[in-house]
Amino acid sequence: MAATKDPRPCSIADALALVGEKYSLLVLREVCLGNGRFDQLVRNIGAPRDILATRLRRLVDAGILTKRAYSERPQRFEYRPTQAGLELEPVLMTLMAWGDRHLRKDDDRPMVIEHVCGNELAPVVTCRACGDPVRHEDLAAHPQVSGWTVSGPSAA
Amino acid sequence: MAATKDPRPCSIADALALVGEKYSLLVLREVCLGNGRFDQLVRNIGAPRDILATRLRRLVDAGILTKRAYSERPQRFEYRPTQAGLELEPVLMTLMAWGDRHLRKDDDRPMVIEHVCGNELAPVVTCRACGDPVRHEDLAAHPQVSGWTVSGPSAA
DNA sequence: TATGGTGAGTTTGGATTTCCTACTCACCGG
DNA sequence: CCGGTGAGTAGGAAATCCAAACTCACCATA
Structure with missing residues (x-):
């Protein structure tokens, strides 16, 4: 087994x-x-x-x-x-953005990253294939190793 | 002080x-x-x-x-x-992709995520403003709190 | 009504890590 | 020679982690 x-x-x-x-x-x-x-x-x-x-x-x-x-x-x-x-830096940027959004009041951000495009960096994780932002509802997991399951998220 | x-x-x-x-x-x-x-x-x-x-x-x-x-x-x-x-899920996805790329041989990926667009998810962190992928060279950090410095990365 | 099983933890006591302070070692500047 | 800086080590106390056992409530069956 x-x-x-x-x-x-x-x-x-x-x-x-x-x-x-x-x-x-x-x-x-x-x-x-x-x-x-x-x-x-x-x-x-x-x-x-x-x-x-x-x-x-x-x-x-x-x-x-x-x-x-x-x-x-x-x-x-x-x-x-x-x-x-x-x-790994994009992971850090994404985590920082999450922290800024959820762990702080208002826009008290201790650090701001500027992107070369001239804007303040707001990282968005997207799907390379279609370019859309990655949202939980749009994902389906498939374990490649047998024996491991994922329960579809029972509807809220 | x-x-x-x-x-x-x-x-x-x-x-x-x-x-x-x-x-x-x-x-x-x-x-x-x-x-x-x-x-x-x-x-x-x-x-x-x-x-x-x-x-x-x-x-x-x-x-x-x-x-x-x-x-x-x-x-x-x-x-x-x-x-x-x-x-936080996008952070996990990005981290998983990193692990798949750097910690595994070939395409032995224990788990594959399918995006709603029909493709396998390959997450890319992009700049919301311009849509370009986030790359280290395109970033500049600005501490908002005085006393903290960032040295520009001395050219490789 | 005893027997066993599951889910969701808590308890216990020992093995690891982490933390803090101090110390080293090499070098430099005056 | 004296003090200061950079890059760590050393030593013991404090906090965490871990595995296995235990609890408690409930259900199933026989």
Whole structure:
């Protein structure tokens, strides 16, 4: 019989196993902002130094960041996003927009991103095929691994 | 003087404070799939029951889930996403796509989402104003709170 | 009416992580 | 030589996590 104990196989879970630990996505935020030095990260994130060191190692190992020296003698390092890391930035933007909408009063947004088009960035997740915004009602899930089910959302 | 110890104020951090704990986003995944009952969640996520109970309380308190009885006598409950919860689904989709691209070989995707347009969902984060995909090079950050800086990403 | 089963948790006690403070080590500037 | 900065390590207390067992209410059946 199939495994009845294992959790559902899923790329969301896999992704979170890499970047879902505390501070990891904040590290990515800072690194994408161009603040990739250890002490900057400590200050801007508010993480304990040892935890930060652990996270950085992990993110480098995972191929999300690179560590490069910006100065030999004295050796000084800087972390930067890889391509894979940069491709997580839209996730951060979407999450930030969600936070701005649901966690704050009015338009007290601590940070505004400007898009190259000249407007303030308001990220929208769309379907590549048809271009429409992704809405829950328009989605249907199909597990590719047998044994895993999705109940259609019983109508509200 | 300004606080030199506090971390950067940021909606990403605030959002993660709510949904960034282990399992929280997986709970949301299951609930969006329509699997909102406690034992389903335990099985599909693989979380310890006590942790799950804690997360559920937190997500309900935060207004991301609701708890509703689908049966009185015997009392049986089901968790469902609120509007705010549903609006996090695009984040999950984007994260899943990232995981599919970077964490898996070939097209071994454990789960495929079908969009109402008839195609397999490939989520793209776009700028609402101009419709273009969001790319790192096209963004410029502006902290709204003084004292916080962003270094322009020194050219690769 | 005893027997077993399900759903939805709570309890318990031990294994991991995280957190905080302090410390190191290398180098630089005066 | 002295103090300061960047990039971490070290050590122990505090918080979390985990698995398994337990509870409690109810239903099914025999």
